[in-house]
Amino acid sequence: MPLTPFHIAFPVNDLDAARSFYGGLLGCPEGRSSAQWIDFDLFGHQIVAHLKPSAEEKQHHNPVDGHDVPVPHFGVVLSMQVWEALAERLQSAKIRFVIEPYIRFKGEVGEQATMFFLDPAGNALEFKAFADMGQLFAK
Template sequence: PHAAQAASDGKVDAILVPIPHFGAVLLMDDWQRLATRLEARDDIDWLERPMVRFQGEPGEQATLFIRDPSGNALEFKGFRSLEQVFAH
């Protein structure tokens, strides 16, 4: 069975994000490679295309949201330093 649509949305830096979702944290170089690979495909179910949140602030992060083939919302975040993960 496919996962249901997100039960609700929450705001992060004025952007609505699906709740619930599964997330993975990557270093920025790895995140950029992943984002480039996903953007090159035409079969990705995008919820939020790659973007940068909190630009120039502590905790600056790159993020993207996709839906997997089972309908689950997945978030991938990129940080220049993992020490910044909980800055926001």
């Protein structure tokens, strides 16, 4: 299987500082963003800085396309065919989804298939796919 870009979301307590470090110091081009998160292109991989103001917070979620996305989370960007097969396998296995498989940003720049679920230790995982992989960092 050819290597595909990875995706990781991680908490930060200051989006301006994250923008300065990742965008400025490391030279990562910035993709989509909101008041709660910033996408960066880290050498072809999608990393997302999510605002998490307090370290004491046990669970944190940020709104993305009408869903509460758990932070932190990590995952892989798959081909659409592989993503669809994985979604079917997980649904057949009766996995409890945090966010059911669906198409995010439908009809917009960056349209993508996504799903969230937890591993046995409670770590949030996101698997996503793009019909057009060129949309991964599109604004």
